[in-house]
Amino acid sequence: xxxxxxxxxNISKKTFIGVAILLFLLMAVAIVxxxxxxxxxxxxxxxxxxxxxxLINLGKEGGINIxxxxxxxxxxxxxxGGISIxxxxxxxxxxxGVFQAMNxxxxxxVIVNRIIKTFKNRKFLLLCVVALIFxxxxxxxxxxEEVLTLLPIIxxxxxxxxxxxxxxxxxxxxxxxxxxxxxxxxxFTVVFASNLIGVNPFIKIxxxxxxxxxxxxxxxxxxxxxxxxxxxxxxxxxxxxxDMSLRNEVFKDEEITNxxxxxxxxxxxxxxxxxxxxxxxxxxxxxxxxxxxxIAVFLIFGLLVALISSSWDFKKTFKSFGKGALSxxxxxxxxxxxxxxxxxxxxxxxxxxxxxxxNNAVVDKNIFAIAFILFAIILxxxxxxxxxxxxxxxxxxxxxVLTLGLTKETLxxxxxxxxxxxxxxxxxxxxxxxxxxxxxxxxFKWLKKSWxxxxxxxxxxxxxxxxxxAIGY
Numbered sequence: 435x436x437x438x439x440x441x442x443x444n445i446s447k448k449t450f451i452g453v454a455i456l457l458f459l460l461m462a463v464a465i466v467x468x469x470x471x472x473x474x475x476x477x478x479x480x481x482x483x484x485x486x487x488x489l490i491n492l493g494k495e496g497g498i499n500i501x502x503x504x505x506x507x508x509x510x511x512x513x514x515g516g517i518s519i520x521x522x523x524x525x526x527x528x529x530x531g532v533f534q535a536m537n538x539x540x541x542x543x544v545i546v547n548r549i550i551k552t553f554k555n556r557k558f559l560l561l562c563v564v565a566l567i568f569x570x571x572x573x574x575x576x577x578x579e580e581v582l583t584l585l586p587i588i589x590x591x592x593x594x595x596x597x598x599x600x601x602x603x604x605x606x607x608x609x610x611x612x613x614x615x616x617x618x619x620x621x622f623t624v625v626f627a628s629n630l631i632g633v634n635p636f637i638k639i640x641x642x643x644x645x646x647x648x649x650x651x652x653x654x655x656x657x658x659x660x661x662x663x664x665x666x667x668x669x670x671x672x673x674x675x676x677d678m679s680l681r682n683e684v685f686k687d688e689e690i691t692n693x694x695x696x697x698x699x700x701x702x703x704x705x706x707x708x709x710x711x712x713x714x715x716x717x718x719x720x721x722x723x724x725x726x727x728x729i730a731v732f733l734i735f736g737l738l739v740a741l742i743s744s745s746w747d748f749k750k751t752f753k754s755f756g757k758g759a760l761s762x763x764x765x766x767x768x769x770x771x772x773x774x775x776x777x778x779x780x781x782x783x784x785x786x787x788x789x790x791x792x793n794n795a796v797v798d799k800n801i802f803a804i805a806f807i808l809f810a811i812i813l814x815x816x817x818x819x820x821x822x823x824x825x826x827x828x829x830x831x832x833x834x835v836l837t838l839g840l841t842k843e844t845l846x847x848x849x850x851x852x853x854x855x856x857x858x859x860x861x862x863x864x865x866x867x868x869x870x871x872x873x874x875x876x877x878f879k880w881l882k883k884s885w886x887x888x889x890x891x892x893x894x895x896x897x898x899x900x901x902x903x904a905i906g907y
Contacts, residue, residue, distance in 0.1 A: 450764050452876045456861050457771035461503065464775045468782025469497030476786050489790040498782040507770035510777040518725075519773055522579065523766045525725050526868065527759045532736035533586045534758025535751050536700070539744040544696045545587065545704075550594055557595045558658070564588065565609040565653055572613025573646055576620040577711060578857065579865050581610045583728065585872055597661050598671040600873055604657050607869040608858060612891075615854025616649040618642050623850045633842040641907055642847070645898055652894070656887055672883060676874040696743040703739045707731050768867045775862055789815065801839040805848055805899050812852030817860050844902050851895045859888055 473492035477485040502509060510516055553560040571577040589602030617624045618639065628635035664671045671677065710731050714724040740751050779785040799807060840848075857863045861877050870880055901907075 452878055454767065454771070456877060457768065460775055460862065461506065461771060461778065464778040465498060465500065465503040468778065468784050471784040471787050473783040474787040474790065475783060476790070489786060492783060498778055502781065503778050506774035506777050507767070510770070510774055513777060519769065521725050521729070522769060522864070525729050526582070526762050526765060528729050528732050529583045530762035531755035531759035532732045532740065534761070535737065535740035535754040536743070538754040539740050539751065541696055541700045541739060541743045544693050545700050548697060549591060558661070560595065561592070561601070561605050561657055561661070562654055565605040565657060566650065568606050568609040569613030569616070569646070569650055569653065572610040573616055573618045573620060575712065575716070576614065576617070576623065578610055578614050579725070581606055582865060582868055583707065583732065585869060589873065593677055598664055598673050598677050600671060600673040600875065601657065601661055603869055603873050604660060607865065609653050611854065611858040612649050612653050613646070614857065615851065616642070616646040617850045617854065618646055620850070623853055624846060627846045627849045631842050631845060633846065635846070638843050638907060641902065648894065652890065672875050672879060673873050699739040699742050703735050706735060765868050765871045768871065769864045772862045772864050772867065802900065802903060805840060805844070805903060806896070808848050809852045809899065812849055813856060816853055816856045817862055840903065841907060844907055847902055847907070848899065851899070855888070855891055855895070
C-alpha cells in the first residue's frame with residue numbers, strides 16, 4: 435500500500451503560501467515603481483547598437499496597466515525570453531516525473547545502496563567529493579539550473595548516509611552556486627563578460643583558482659557544522675518532518691530483483707545525462723540548447739530505464755511519472771512570478787532608467803569606492819534580472835569604456851562576484867526557490883539559517899576585491 439506522502443518533491447502548503455506571498459509583494463513593488471519612476475529608453479546608434487550612455491526620458495505619465503501587472507506571470511510567456519521560461523517549466527515537469535518513476539521502480543534505491551556500501555566508512559569524505567564535483571560544474575562549465583536534475587538523488591543519498599536530505603541541497607545546489615560565483619572558466623560570467631570588455635579570460639586565472647579553493651573550504655565547513663548539529667540533535671534538521679516520510683518510502687525493507695541490471699542501466703543513463711550537459715556546455719553552438727537536450731534525454735532514456743527496472747510495467751511507470759510531474763506544478767508558479775518582475779519593469783519602461791541611474795553613481799569616486807559601488811549596483815540588478823548574460827550586456831558594455839581606474843580583470847571579477855552568490859540568497863532566483871521547494875523548506879527558514887554563511891561570504895568577497903585592487907590584478 436502506498437503512503438500518502440511518497441513524492442520525491444513535496445512542497446508543503448505553508449512553504450507554498452509563504453513564497454507565493456513574498457513574490458506577489460515583489461510584483462506589487464515592481465508595479466508601483468512603474469508609476470513612481472520616470473520612463474526611459476536607451477538611444478540607438480546609427481549601426482543599430484544600443485547606446486547605454488544616452489537615456490531618452492519619456493516622462494512619468496502613467497505606469498503599467500494594473501491587470502497587465504497582475505497577470506504578468508502568464509503574459510511574459512509571449513514576450514521576449516518567454517520561450518526560455520516555457521522550456522524551463524517543461525524541463526522541471528519532465529525531470530520531476532522521471533525521478534518519481536525511477537524512485538517508485540527501485541532504481542534510486544539500487545544506486546544509493548551501491549554508493550553507501552562503497553563509502554560506508556568514509557561518509558564525510560563522500561560529501562566532500564560530491565561538493566567538489568558540483569562546485570566544479572559551476573566554476574568551469576557555468577552549470578546551475580541543470581543540476582536541479584540531480585538534487586533528488588543527492589538528497590536521498592545524504593539521507594541514506596545518516597544525515598538528512600537538506601545536506602544533499604548543501605553539497606549540490608549550494609556547492610554549485612558557490613562554484614558558479616567563484617568562477618574559473620564559467621562561460622556565462624567570466625568568459626562572456628571578458629569578451630564584452632575585451633580581455634582574455636585566462637589571463638591571471640591563478641587568482642580565481644585561489645578564490646575557488648577558499649570558497650570550497652567555506653562550503654565544506656558549512657556542511658561539517660550543519661551535519662554535526664543534526665547528528666547531535668536530529669530534530670534541528672531543516673527537513674526533519676519531510677525526511678521521516680521520505681525515509682519510509684525510499685528505504686522500504688523489500689528484496690529487489692535484477693539489481694545488477696537495474697544498476698547498470700541507471701548508471702548508463704546518468705553518464706549519458708552528464709555527457710549531454712558537458713558537451714552542450716562546452717560547445718558554443720549548443721550552449722543555448724542544454725535544457726532542450728536534457729528534456730529529450732530524460733524523457734526518452736529516463737523513462738526507458740524506469741521501465742526496465744519495473745519489468746516493463748507501463749501503467750505503474752507512467753502513473754508514477756504523472757504523480758511526479760504534478761508535484762512540481764506549484765514550483766512552476768514560483769518561476770513565473772519571479773520572472774514577471776523583470777517583465778513588469780520592462781513593460782513599464784523603467785528598467786532603463788534604473789540601470790542608467792545606478793551606473794552613473796560610479797562617476798568621480800575613490801577607486802575602492804568605485805569597486806564597491808559597482809558591486810552594489812550589480813547586486814541590485816541581480817534582484818530583478820537573474821540572467822547573467824543579460825546583466826553582462828547592461829553592465830560591462832558601459833563600464834568597459836569608462837575611465838574608472840580599475841583593471842579589466844578586476845571589473846570582470848566584480849561582475850562575477852555580484853552576479854553569483856545572490857543566486858542562493860535572493861527570492862527572485864528560480865533555482866533557489868525550486869531547490870528549497872523540492873526539500874520542503876520555506877525561503878524564510880533558509881534565510882534565517884543561512885545568514886551567517888552569507889555574512890562570511892560577502893566579507894571574503896570584500897577582502898578579495900580589496901586585495902585585487904591592491905595588487906593590480
